[in-house]
Amino acid sequence: MKEKTLREFWTDELKDLYSAENQILKALPKMIKAANSDELRQAFEEHLKQTQGHVQRLDRIFQRAGGNGRGKKCKGMEGVIEEGKEVLEEELTDDTLDAALIGAAQKVEHYEIATYGTARTHAEILGEQQAAELLEETLQEEKETDERLTQIAEEINPQAEEASSGNGEMTKTRRRVTSTRR
DSSP states (O other): OOOOOOOHHHHHHHHHHHHHHHHHHHHHHHHHHHSSHHHHHHHHHHHHHHHHHHHHHHHHHHHHHHHOOOOOHHHHHHHHHHHHHHHSSOOOBBHHHHHHHHHHHHHHHHHHHHHHHHHHHHHHTTOOHHHHHHHHHHHHHHHHHHHHHHHHHHHHHHHHHHHHSSSSSOOOOOOTTTSOOO
8 A cells, every 4th residue: 555645644634624515514404493593593604604614725725736625524524513403303301402413513624623723733844835725724714613602602511501400491402403493
């Protein structure tokens, strides 16, 4: 077996990111539909638009390199998204569901932050400055999304605890998010 060069590894890393972003594009509409908080729903909607931009940036990197991002499935993101799907099947109060959705979304963001940071650093080492700049731009957006989710969680998580402990007004319990909504 031939050993991979850093450039070959970087190309595989970019394909992994391309797959991950496309998986996220499919998962976010379900999260938007499931979110109860208007603020959380809006954050997911904005991130859906950002994610479309992330795919476009990756396309630009591949075009410049003479290839495309297809051909590899990001198994890590597949697992993280599958965990998030499980949340949608739980019986949870509205606030608890939103808290769980935030947790699932932050797992996605942390995976992306780690991967984009690595890919950016490899681009810099390989002298791919334009790619490094595009990857840095996406990395910063992922960090901002994570921070926004943290701020929303700081409001929602106490509400979820209050509702589940009976100290506040109990919100309806969800049977399944896949049931008819709004």
